[in-house]
Amino acid sequence: MQQLEEKIKLLKVQLEKARNDLFKAEAKLESLERQEEEILRETKELGVEPDQLQEEIARLEKEINEELDKAWSLLPQELRRPNGSD
Structure with missing residues (x-):
């Protein structure tokens, strides 16, 4: 039973880590999308x-x-x- 509880705890820790990694990746994606929009806006302002x-x-x-x-x-x-x- 002890071993099963340890496996469940480890799984919870890994799920939380995966959730945090997902949030970080989503934030990075949003930042990159904003940068892309800014670059596209600037190039259009330059007539390209x-x-x-x-x-x-x-x-x-x-x-x-x-x-x-x-x-x-x-x-x-x-x-x-x-x-x-x-």
């Missing part, structure tokens, strides 16, 4: 739809690289080489 984010990132990276190339081309030739040497 969520399904176009990868394309927009690629476009911006290309634009940055082009502008950097232009800036380098405006430097005198001797400053374009690393450390100003050949």
